[in-house]
Amino acid sequence: MENLHxxxxxxxxxxxxxxxxxxxxxxGRSIPENSVEFYKPLNDWIDAYGKxxxxxxxxxxxxEYFNTSSSKCILDLFKKLxxxxxxxxxxxxxxxxxxxxxxxxxxxxxxxxxxxxxxxIIEVEEI
Amino acid sequence: xxxxxIYELYQTMERENILLSFKxxxxxxxxxxxxxxxxxxMDYMDESPKLKKKVFNVLVECLQNLYHHIDSNEEQDRNxxxxxxxxxxxxxxxxxxxxxxxxxxxxxxxxxxDLEKRLDTINxxxxxxxxxxxxxxxxxxxxxxxxxxxxxxxxxxxxxxNKLEYQFLPINETNSFFCLNIKID
Numbered sequence: 001m002e003n004l005h006x007x008x009x010x011x012x013x014x015x016x017x018x019x020x021x022x023x024x025x026x027x028g029r030s031i032p033e034n035s036v037e038f039y040k041p042l043n044d045w046i047d048a049y050g051k052x053x054x055x056x057x058x059x060x061x062x063x064e065y066f067n068t069s070s071s072k073c074i075l076d077l078f079k080k081l082x083x084x085x086x087x088x089x090x091x092x093x094x095x096x097x098x099x100x101x102x103x104x105x106x107x108x109x110x111x112x113x114x115x116x117x118x119x120x121i122i123e124v125e126e127i
Numbered sequence: 128x129x130x131x132x133i134y135e136l137y138q139t140m141e142r143e144n145i146l147l148s149f150k151x152x153x154x155x156x157x158x159x160x161x162x163x164x165x166x167x168x169m170d171y172m173d174e175s176p177k178l179k180k181k182v183f184n185v186l187v188e189c190l191q192n193l194y195h196h197i198d199s200n201e202e203q204d205r206n207x208x209x210x211x212x213x214x215x216x217x218x219x220x221x222x223x224x225x226x227x228x229x230x231x232x233x234x235x236x237x238x239x240x241d242l243e244k245r246l247d248t249i250n251x252x253x254x255x256x257x258x259x260x261x262x263x264x265x266x267x268x269x270x271x272x273x274x275x276x277x278x279x280x281x282x283x284x285x286x287x288x289n290k291l292e293y294q295f296l297p298i299n300e301t302n303s304f305f306c307l308n309i310k311i312d
Contacts, residue, residue, distance in 0.1 A: 033155055033191055072278070103184065
């Protein structure tokens, strides 16, 4: 299947979803007024990928900012990943935050509390 | 005297150390410009990256609240001209070691009652309760057609770390003016 690559913008993150390696990355900022439109193709891609995934799927979330409209869409994306995780593929989420950014660390914990996927919350110097 | 009025306004803004203020219709393009201006302004400030991030985050939510609220007022009230209903005010100020974001917009009285209840609920919660409340709304809520999640005010309260100061000024039988004052430190 085709990979999904989107350039980042002032209000949306860059997206690199690679079906052959099972590596999915969201990076940058996600602050569009209405996130639904932006996240739709991401969810569609995961649906398609979930039909024939590779054994291990890792999702790297490297966000500098995200708004509350995106927070709901990100949760829906995690739910899709939760749904495809099982016998065909093991999904792991890596949630990155910049040192001292407690808000982004807590945001990772919020998702960790709701989603039943292995969730690594990782501190880095710069995202 | 126009000249004096401008000078007074200038002095007020100087005294309050207002970094940026705007009154008018809040559009998506305006938000992009304001956020970009604020980011570059804060780049030159000595504050911690953590505080700058908080300010940026809270600003995004405040401005998007205004944007979505104005959007929902499409069916204009008879007592207002279209521009008044769609118009809002916001300002960002720096005072000593903290930032203040203030917004003002018209709101119909029915929505004001709901909003006041929500704000009081949020203001009655401590840090841990807010976190729990956020997680509840996040996992059980649904997105509106406009893409709003009902999380904006909770998020503002969590990130600012302070109570949300607000006031509803009665304007007429159907409308009020909603003033919100957020301290971020």
